[in-house]
Structures are given as structure tokens and as C-alpha cells.
Amino acid sequence: MSAAAVWSVDPRTGKPREQVGTEATAADVDRAVRAAHATREALADRAVRAAFLRTAADLLDASADEVVATADAETALGTPRLTGELARTSGQLRAFAAVVEDGAYLDVRIDLPDPAAVPPRPDLRRWKIPLGVVAVYAASNFPLAFSVPGGDTASALAAGCPVVVKAHPDHPATSELAAALLRRAAAETGLPEDVVVLVHGFDAGVELVRHPLVAAVGFTGSVRGGRALFDAAAARPVPIPFHGELGSLNPVVVTPGAVAERAEETGAGLAGSMTLGAGQFCTKPGFVLAPAGPDGDRFLAALTEGVARAGAAVLLDHRMRDAFVDGVTERAALDGVEAPVVPGAADAHAVTPGVLTVDAARLAAGEHALLLEECFGPVTVVARYADETEVTAVLGRLPGNLTATLHCADEDPAAPGLLAALTPLAGRVLVGGWPTGVAVAAAQHHGGPYPATTSTATSVGATAIERWLRPIAYQSTPQHLLPPELRDDNPLNVPRA
Structure with a gap:
């Protein structure tokens, strides 16, 4: 049986515009996740990651006319709105590049040994490391800022996590275009293109959350769809974090x-x-x-x-x-x-x-x-x-x-x-004011009690990166075995507590 076609549809008329591709099978999803998983080591260099994020922003801006026109044809959101959304999206990528370079997000904490403490304290050095492959489910209402090149993808890549994006069916052509630009940015900065992989189809979304190499999920969508995926993530043999934005009355x-x-x-x-x-x-x-x-x-x-x-x-x-x-x-x-x-x-x-x-x-x-x-x-x-x-x-x-x-x-x-x-x-x-503007800033919080979101994390702003990291402490570890960020001489000048 051949895979189902993926069509771009004009919401102003309800008529198909073009065939974009085909829905991913279970085998396609497996290949996508494994390809992304294989790029983890290449993403480890923070300087390369920062360069990649900035290059992606530059390529999106350079392709603004095509990106905005494609997104408008699929969403009817209009050129002014989408032009602003594209600027927000590229700005978000550059902001995360700065976060990566600064290194404070690693949350380095060092406690030197103290034999006189009760109980005695050994040498302890704590920081945060990337979880692994992140599955991102694109949003319908933000074809750029909360989709393929959006905040979930940007923050996951900044954390050092490869991304597999499940495209939203409302804007598949925009998704393909954005994914191609991100993959081109990876190649131009010496990274494997598969640090970002795109898949289409409802079944692909289900397969993705169940894949054993997927380490975390970012989702923006309906309560019904998000809750089903959240439950699937929790029901896995190894449950994984599911950061879902589901619905809000505001x-x-x-x-x-x-x-x-x-x-x-x-x-x-x-x-x-x-x-x-x-x-x-x-x-x-x-x-x-x-x-x-x-x-x-x-x-x-x-x-x-x-x-x-x-x-x-x-x-x-x-x-x-x-x-x-x-x-x-x-x-x-x-x-x-x-x-x-x-x-x-x-x-x-x-x-x-x-x-x-x-x-x-x-x-x-x-x-x-x-x-x-x-x-x-x-x-x-x-x-x-x-x-x-x-x-x-x-x-x-x-x-x-x-x-x-x-x-x-x-x-x-x-x-x-x-x-x-x-x-x-x-x-x-x-x-005062009105909630429909969400500033991308360090102090921003875009999340809330269920059903607004399934976690306490934010999907907007610098601290969105924290969703894709886990802490690890090294105890009594010789200097030469420690990551550079944790060594006494701190050669990378990472902020530490």
C-alpha cells in the first residue's frame, strides 16, 4: 500500500494547492529518529551550535518573501502578521545562540570538599547535559514561531538536542521550506543536516512519541490531541518528559x-x-x-x-x-x-x-x-x-x-x-494591557496550570532551554576526566555558582 499524499490546502477556498510529499510510515519515522540520534556528538560543540542558530536565522530572513508568501497561502494569516512572526522567529534563534555562548544555562555549581562537614562533603561538580532527540509537534496557528523553526526547535537545538519535527497538516509546504533552510544552515556550519528532520502524518506523530530513542517532546495544539500524546509518553516502558501547550481560556x-x-x-x-x-x-x-x-x-x-x-x-x-x-x-x-x-x-x-x-x-x-x-x-x-x-x-x-x-x-x-x-x-x-503579545525575553513565562500546559516549564524565552536538559553531578572526579566547563581553570569561562 502506497503512503498517503500530503497536500497543501488554501483555507480561503478549501482547494488543494500542491502535493508536498507523503505521510511517513513507521519505518520512515524510525529512520528519521535514528538519523537525528546519530548527530548528537556533532552538536556537542557550543560554538558550532551558536553559529548554526545564527546561520538559520540569517537564511530565514534572506528567504522572507518566499517564506511569508508560502505561509500566507496555507494559513490566510496575512503578510503583515506573518512578516512579524518571521522576525520573531529569527530573533528567537539569535537569542538562543547568545544563550548558548553565555553558558549560564548549564547551571554549573561546584562544592569543594570539606572533611570537617557533618557528614563530610566530597568534591561535587554539577551541570546540565542534553536529553537526546526531541520530538516537536508543530502548531497550527503559528506556522513559524511555534512550528518547524520555532521556539521548541530553537531551544532544543540550543541545548544540544537533535530535533524531529512532526509537521502540522495546515502548513506542510511552509514546514518543508523551513526545514530545508534549517538543514542548509546545519550544512553551512559543518553539522550533519539530520540535526533537524521533518515528518508528516497523524500516524507518524503517534510513532514518534513512542520511539525508544526520543527523549522528550514539545507539543502545541488541542487538549484532546495533546492529552493523547501525553498519555502515550507516560505509558512508554521508559516514560519521557512531555511539554505540551493544550488550551487556555485566558x-x-x-x-x-x-x-x-x-x-x-x-x-x-x-x-x-x-x-x-x-x-x-x-x-x-x-x-x-x-x-x-x-x-x-x-x-x-x-x-x-x-x-x-x-x-x-x-x-x-x-x-x-x-x-x-x-x-x-x-x-x-x-x-x-x-x-x-x-x-x-x-x-x-x-x-x-x-x-x-x-x-x-x-x-x-x-x-x-x-x-x-x-x-x-x-x-x-x-x-x-x-x-x-x-x-x-x-x-x-x-x-x-x-x-x-x-x-x-x-x-x-x-x-x-x-x-x-x-x-x-x-x-x-x-x-492592564492584553495578553495576546508574548515577548521573547529572559523573564517571560509561557505556560500554566493544566490544561494550559502539561508541565511547569515555559516554551518562550531563554529558560525554555531547561526543558531539554538534565542535571548530573560528578563526585571526586580527577580534573583531567571532567568536562572543561567543570574544571578548576574554567577554560571556557562558563558562569558558575
């Missing part, structure tokens, strides 16, 4: 003081954030607790006006379009739910954004749990509350999230308590 709490000060500004800001990228950001604010009353009415009016102006949008594929239409239809039909702007189908390919409202008292009483689940696409739910007791009750029913946002007045008496209530719910808490 709650927002707006206080009475905030709407009294700036109702229109806050409503317009929410409209822009929840419709950005057709509501397909993992950090889209999908649930809002806002006060009832005249100031709350002003906030809601500004929100609905902004959403109505956003107009129809094409989602990443027709499956997501259909899921969005079904999801908002089911939510809008719930008792007591109103739609100031009706979300749904615009035509056979596009959707219209919308706003749903409900009394927070219903949610506080345990009704309409569906409204507390993520609906992927341009819709948000506004739960209107009468007092802070309702807010606290609703927050107590929320699952884990990537972000949580508080909009409050200056010196707002409710702010400390609400901030304390939001902190356990998310990996990033904002006071």
Missing part, C-alpha cells in the same frame, strides 16, 4: 473602578485583542468578568462596536471553521446567554466574530460549564457580575490558563484580592 477581570475610569478604552482594547489573528492566538482573552450597571454597559458597548467593525475572517482550515461555528451556536443556545454581536458562519469559508454575555450568577451557581471552556476563534464570553462574591465564585470554577488579566483603577481596593485570586490560575498575570 480570563480577564474588569473592576468597577476600571470601567468608571476608562470603559470605552478597555472595551475597545478587548475587541482588538480577541479578534487579533481571527481569535486564533493561544492567549486570546476568551472569558471576561465585567461589572453590571451603567459603566459596565459603556464597556460592553465599546467592545461590541469594536468586534462588529472587525468583520469576517478566514480561519486556519475548514475543520476549525466548522468547530467554531458549532461551538458558538451551542453556547449561544444556552439559557440566559445573549449575543450583542452574533458569531458564526459568514460564508462557506469565513466566520464572523462575536460577543456572548451571561449573568455571572449563573456560572457561580455551576450552570453553563461550557462557557468556561476555550472556543478557538474570534469570540469572547462576558459574564456580568453584581459583586465581588460572584467574581470569586466564578474564578474558583476556572481551569488552568496561560494568562490571567486584571483591569483595575489606580489604588483600586479590590485589586490585591483579585490579583491573589488570579495568580493560581495562570503562568502569566497581567495588570
